[in-house]
Amino acid sequence: MTSARSIIAKLSPLLACLGLLAVWQIAALWLDTESFPTASHALQTVPQILGDPEQLLNILDSIRRMVIGFSLAVLISIPLGLAMGRSARVSAFFNPLLMMIYPVPKAALMPVIMLWLGVGDASKTLVIFLGVSLPVIYHSFQGAKAVEEKMLWSGAAMGLNGLQRMVRIVLPAALPEILTGCRTGLVLALITMVTSEMIARQSGAGNILFNAMDMAQYDTVFAMIIIIGALGIVLDAAFDKLRWRLVKWAEPHQEILLGAS
Amino acid sequence: MQVPLRPEIDTGTGATSGERARAMIEIASVSKRFETSGRKSHLALSDINLTVDDGAFVSILGPSGCGKSTLLYIVGGFVAPSEGVARMKGTTITGPGPDRGPVFQEFALFPWKTVLGNVTYGLRQQGVKRGEAEAQSLRLIEMVGLKGFEHFYPKELSGGMKQRVAIARTLAYRPSVLLMDEPFGALDAHTRTRLQNDLLNIWERDRKTVLFVTHSVEEAVFLSDKVVVMTRAPGRIKQIVDIDLPRPRIRAELLLDSHYQKYVVDIERMIDDGRDDAEHS
Amino acid sequence: MSAQRLATALMGALPILFVLAVWQALCSFGYAPPSLLPPPGKVFLRLAQQLGNVGFLDDILATLIRLFAGFLVAVVLGVGIGLAAAVVPAINAVVRPLVQVLAPLPKVALYPALIILFGFDHASKITLVTLDALFPILLSTYYGASMVEQKLVWSALAAGTPRWQILFKVIAPAALPSILTGCRIGLVISCIVVFLAEMISSTDGLGHLLVGAARTFQTVDMFVPLITISLLGLTLNGLLYGLRKYLLRGFPEV
Numbered sequence: 001m002t003s004a005r006s007i008i009a010k011l012s013p014l015l016a017c018l019g020l021l022a023v024w025q026i027a028a029l030w031l032d033t034e035s036f037p038t039a040s041h042a043l044q045t046v047p048q049i050l051g052d053p054e055q056l057l058n059i060l061d062s063i064r065r066m067v068i069g070f071s072l073a074v075l076i077s078i079p080l081g082l083a084m085g086r087s088a089r090v091s092a093f094f095n096p097l098l099m100m101i102y103p104v105p106k107a108a109l110m111p112v113i114m115l116w117l118g119v120g121d122a123s124k125t126l127v128i129f130l131g132v133s134l135p136v137i138y139h140s141f142q143g144a145k146a147v148e149e150k151m152l153w154s155g156a157a158m159g160l161n162g163l164q165r166m167v168r169i170v171l172p173a174a175l176p177e178i179l180t181g182c183r184t185g186l187v188l189a190l191i192t193m194v195t196s197e198m199i200a201r202q203s204g205a206g207n208i209l210f211n212a213m214d215m216a217q218y219d220t221v222f223a224m225i226i227i228i229g230a231l232g233i234v235l236d237a238a239f240d241k242l243r244w245r246l247v248k249w250a251e252p253h254q255e256i257l258l259g260a261s
Numbered sequence: 262m263q264v265p266l267r268p269e270i271d272t273g274t275g276a277t278s279g280e281r282a283r284a285m286i287e288i289a290s291v292s293k294r295f296e297t298s299g300r301k302s303h304l305a306l307s308d309i310n311l312t313v314d315d316g317a318f319v320s321i322l323g324p325s326g327c328g329k330s331t332l333l334y335i336v337g338g339f340v341a342p343s344e345g346v347a348r349m350k351g352t353t354i355t356g357p358g359p360d361r362g363p364v365f366q367e368f369a370l371f372p373w374k375t376v377l378g379n380v381t382y383g384l385r386q387q388g389v390k391r392g393e394a395e396a397q398s399l400r401l402i403e404m405v406g407l408k409g410f411e412h413f414y415p416k417e418l419s420g421g422m423k424q425r426v427a428i429a430r431t432l433a434y435r436p437s438v439l440l441m442d443e444p445f446g447a448l449d450a451h452t453r454t455r456l457q458n459d460l461l462n463i464w465e466r467d468r469k470t471v472l473f474v475t476h477s478v479e480e481a482v483f484l485s486d487k488v489v490v491m492t493r494a495p496g497r498i499k500q501i502v503d504i505d506l507p508r509p510r511i512r513a514e515l516l517l518d519s520h521y522q523k524y525v526v527d528i529e530r531m532i533d534d535g536r537d538d539a540e541h542s
Numbered sequence: 543m544s545a546q547r548l549a550t551a552l553m554g555a556l557p558i559l560f561v562l563a564v565w566q567a568l569c570s571f572g573y574a575p576p577s578l579l580p581p582p583g584k585v586f587l588r589l590a591q592q593l594g595n596v597g598f599l600d601d602i603l604a605t606l607i608r609l610f611a612g613f614l615v616a617v618v619l620g621v622g623i624g625l626a627a628a629v630v631p632a633i634n635a636v637v638r639p640l641v642q643v644l645a646p647l648p649k650v651a652l653y654p655a656l657i658i659l660f661g662f663d664h665a666s667k668i669t670l671v672t673l674d675a676l677f678p679i680l681l682s683t684y685y686g687a688s689m690v691e692q693k694l695v696w697s698a699l700a701a702g703t704p705r706w707q708i709l710f711k712v713i714a715p716a717a718l719p720s721i722l723t724g725c726r727i728g729l730v731i732s733c734i735v736v737f738l739a740e741m742i743s744s745t746d747g748l749g750h751l752l753v754g755a756a757r758t759f760q761t762v763d764m765f766v767p768l769i770t771i772s773l774l775g776l777t778l779n780g781l782l783y784g785l786r787k788y789l790l791r792g793f794p795e796v
Contacts, residue, residue, distance in 0.1 A: 016639035035658045089553065096554035097561070103775020104768060105734040108741060108749065111756035112764055115578050191648040198650070198742050199753075206651075210742075213654045221654050228651040236646030339696045357699035369693035373715045373792045383701035414792035434701055 037219050045223035055208060059227070062193055062204040065121055069128025070189040077133045077185075078178055081140025082170055091141065098134065106131040107195035114200060124196045124204070131192035132185040139181025143174025179243040186239055190232050284351075285438060285470045286313040286336055291345035293331050304495035305331045309345070311489060311498065313438075316468040320481035321489045324532065328496030329474045330442050336472060337363050337440050349438070359387065362436030366443040368423040370415040376402060376426050377411040383434030401429040404463065421452035428460070438470040445480070457483060458512060465509055478532070482506075482524045483515060490531050500531060577761060585765040592766055598751075602770065605736055605747040608664060612671025613732040620676050620728070621721055624683025628717075629709055645677040650735075653742060667739040674735045675728035679721070686720025687713050719793050722786045729782055733775040737767075 021039045028038040049055050084091040110127055117123045147170050155165045171178075197206025205228055212220035293306040305328035313319050321329045334340040335347050338357040347354045349361065362383075370379050377398055384394035402411055405425040415423055424444055431439065445453040457480060464471060475481050481488045488502045504524060506515065515521045562582055568574040569581035576584075592598040627637040653670050660666040690713050698712045699705070714721075740749025748767040755763035 012635075012639035013642045016643045020640070020643065036655075092550045092553040093557060097557045100558065100772060100776065103730050103733045103779065104772045105737045108734075108737050108752060108768060108771070111752060112761075112768070114756075115759075115761065187646050187648065191650050194648055195650050195738055195742075198653075209651065209654055213657070218658065221658070225651050225655055229647045232646045232648045232651075233643060334696075337696065337700060339699070357696065359700065359702040361700060363693075363696060363700050365693045365697070367691065367693055369691060369697045371694065371697075371712070371715070372794070373718065373790075375792070382698070386698075386702040416792065416794040430697070431700075436700075 035216075035218050037222055041219055042222035042226055045219040046226055049208070049220065049223055049227065058203055058208060059205045062197065062206070063231075065125050065204070066128055066189045066193045069125045069192075070132050070186060072125075073129045073132035073185065073189075074136055074182060077136035077181075078140050078171075081137040081178075081181075082144040082166060082174060084137070085141045085144025085147075085174070086166070086170060098137065102134060107192050107199060110196050110199045119200050119202045124193070124200065127196045128189050128192045131188045135184040135188060136178070136181040139184070140174060140178050143177025143181075144170050146177070147173045176243075176247045179247060183236065183239050183243065186235055187232060190228070190235065194228060283314050284312050285315040285317075285349070286311075286472065287348040287351075288312070288332070288336070289345050289348070291332070291335060291342045291347060293328065293335065293340070294343045306335075306342075307495040307497050309496070309498055311501075313470060313472060313487075315470055317487060318464060318471045318473065318485045319487045319489060320473045320475055320485040321491060322475060322478065322481045322528065322532070323491030323496065324493050325476060326494050327491045328494065329476075329491055332496070333363075333440050333442050333472060333474050336438075337361055339363075359383065359434045360437045361440055362431035362434065362438070363440045363442065364424070364427050364431050364444045366446045368415070368420075368427045368447075370423055370427055370430070372415055375412050375414055376407060376418070379415070379426055380429045380433050383430060387434055398429070398433055401433055402426075405429045406459065419452075420448050421456060424448065424456060425459075428463075432463070436469070438472060441471060441473045443474050443476070446475070453480075454512065460484070461510060478525050478528050482521060482528065483510065483512065488524075488528060490528060502528060577759065580762045580765065584762055585769065588762050589766050589769060601747050601751055601767075602774075605740065605749070605771075606774075608667045608671060608739075608747070609732050609736045611664070612668040612736065613675050613729055615668070615672045616675035616679055616728055616732070617725060619672070620679030620724065621683050624680045624721075624724075625687050625709060625714060625717070627680075628684050628687035629713065641677065641680065645681065649673045650738065653739060657743060662743055662745075667736060667744070670739050671732050671735050675732045678727040678731065679724040682720045682724030682727070683717060686717030686724075689720075690716040719790055722782075722789065726779065726782050726786070729778055730775060733771060733778065737771050 021043075024039040028036050028041075050059075080094070084094055106127055109130065110123065113123045113126055117126065151169055151173065152165055155169045160168060193204070194206040194209070197204035198210050201207055201210065205224065209221060209224040209228070212218075212224065288309050288311040291306060291309040292304070295303045295305055297303050309332060321332060323329045331340060335342050336349075336354065338354045338361065349358075354361075371382065374382065377395065380398040380401055381391075381394045384397060385391065389397070399411065402408060405428055407422060407425055407429070410418065410422065415426065418426065424447075428444070445456050448456065461484060471484075473481070473484060482504055485504050488504060490499045490502065491497065492499045502524065506518070506521060506524075565579070565582050568579060569576065623633075623637060627634045649670060652673065653666070656666040656669050660669060694716055695708055695712050698708060703711055736747070737749040737752075740747035741753050742749075744750040744753075748771050751767040752764055755761075755767075
């Protein structure tokens with residue numbers, strides 16, 4: 001009985017996907033307009049897009065930029081966030097600046113950055129980097145701030161110096177929170193990637209999406225939405241698995257997924 | 262396990278009508294089984310029979326995990342028994358009601374309401390008009406010694422003060438029975454003593470029925486007319502001890518009283534026996 | 543204590559001043575041609591001028607209408623669904639997998655579909671804002687409501703609260719800190735998304751101003767809407783912070 005229930009629990013996201021596709025299918029059949037293809041039509045177009053080497057290369061380029069931007073952001077943001085969390089001075093220094101930048105849509109900087117760095121990889125990667133940085137800094141900051149003072153005292157009593165305490169105590173203790181930030185950052189990376197390409201309109205997944213829109217290739221529009229959506233869901237699920245392995249020891253706690261750049 | 266002394270059980274069936282009218286709470290053959298993960302289940306309470314008379318102060322005493330709080334929650338109507346019934350004034354308990362007022366160890370005050378707002382809540386819920394409800398609440402707040410703190414929020418109070426508010430909040434809607442779930446368990450020793458004294462003083466005024474869960478032997482003997490000693494899981498009643506000490510009880514005198522001391526020692530021994538049984542089985 | 547606070551404020555102002563100084567220096571010493579990076583004084587002067595310009599104010603208004611409409615719908619839906627999912631197991635069983643799938647979905651990718659379905663006007667942008675702001679609000683409401691201390695509910699029941707009122711009298715107020723945290727995240731997201739949507743396709747609004755300026759290489763005019771949206775976000779965030787502080791005056795600091 002229990003195993004049956006757990007199987008249903010595992011399958012439920014899949015069922016949800018099928019349900020959404022079914023709703024789409026029915027809505028499209030009911031509306032019956034050329035601009036809103038059925039789910040089955042859109043799904044059939046997916047292999048056509050992925051089978052076209054040029055378009056596949058375009059999408060892979062997008063993913064490459066996303067991975068680079070995300071990795072750089074994580075590498076820089078975690079130490080900064082941890083330092084802010086453990087030092088009142090560092091946090092007083094950076095907080096207001098970050099507060100100012102927070103509500104600025106990072107992808108909106110695209111036109112400005114394009115002026116400076118051109119329309120190439122550099123601009124798009126930089127925008128993704130900016131988009132990912134803030135949530136990762138914020139969560140690392142929160143995680144480091146919440147580390148029990150007495151744990152650090154024990155560390156100091158055992159003879160760890162400041163840097164060692166940071167790496168061997170603060171980092172692991174804040175890891176659950178940091179990973180929550182990274183998960184948010186991952187979703188943001190994908191969103192920023194798509195948006196920057198929609199704005200720069202030169203290459204990548206976002207570009208395919210909007211070009212198809214301009215040329216009224218509605219099957220392609222919806223197929224691209226499926227591809228990007230699936231990418232988001234798969235990346236998130238994969239990251240969640242990784243996170244679960246890394247912080248098995250942590251108490252389960254609430255997490256709020258952000259979703260915008 | 263052999264129970265050394267059969268507890269005096271009054272299931273209500275054998276009692277005369279006169280005695281029956283005095284019974285406030287009857288717990289008849291109550292068991293509680295909790296479903297844990299998968300097929301396993303955990304028997305928290307086994308075949309509990311207990312009658313609490315009107316106006317009696319009864320403590321339930323036992324080691325942690327003996328299901329004593331669960332028993333209280335069943336009387337409160339928060340948790341349903343797996344077997345048996347609990348009755349309040351002869352009516353089977355099916356859910357919570359303002360005739361049974363709980364006081365929890367965790368205080369459980371509404372953080373979004375002030376002291377006055379918390380105490381007024383129950384009265385407003387009974388349909389008492391705001392002005393009247395506030396007047397009554399102010400009197401209660403004064404009675405529990407918190408005059409001047411009416412407009413404070415719970416977060417601004419100490420633990421002992423919070424529990425005073427919780428007691429006032431429950432007394433406000435005039436329950437027939439107070440259900441106290443280790444109410445002083447989270448407080449420091451000094452505050453605990455003061456609250457015990459104050460609780461007794463309040464209780465002396467109207468002699469409400471009190472069902473009081475605790476793991477402190479001294480507290481149970483000091484406060485109660487009857488102490489129900491329970492065994493380790495699954496919780497069974499091991500013995501019911503009548504505390505025959507004069508009231509009003511004054512702590513300083515009682516601590517030196519040899520009867521009081523004997524009750525404490527006897528009951529502690531009883532609980533220790535239980536532990537040996539559990540460890541040997 | 544106030545001296546310490548002043549010191550903290552000054553400390554925080556430093557990097558902002560530093561950024562402005564570098565910006566100014568880059569312009570003054572000719573490292574950045576004004577066509578790529580206009581001097582800050584010029585940008586803020588233009589911002590001040592624009593604030594007296596009816597057309598510019600209309601653009602701000604258009605952005606604000608979309609932002610608030612989308613955000614408010616997201617609050618109503620998010621709080622409603624979140625509370626319902628926390629209280630009713632049947633709703634939970636349906637909502638949970640749907641949220642699992644939809645929350646990590648990059649909503650911007652749906653924008654073309656929304657345009658096809660709802661047209662280029664307000665509706666598609668408002669829907670996009672709602673979709674993006676919805677999930678943080680929903681999730682934090684759900685977590686807040688499902689972690690309400692059981693004994694608060696019991697206390698209210700014992701005081702004679704009917705079961706159907708528990709949701710409004712206990713669970714919703716107890717979950718308020720969590721709900722407001724979700725709203726704060728949702729509000730920032732709304733700011734961001736409305737701007738992006740206007741950049742991608744619009745005929746008015748702050749996002750459109752940026753794109754328009756970029757097309758004609760009017761760098762000064764590109765910076766003005768960016769700074770405006772940032773100030774707008776900060777202001778709204780500050781207002782919500784004040785509201786939160788007032789509403790949660792009884793709750794312990796988190």
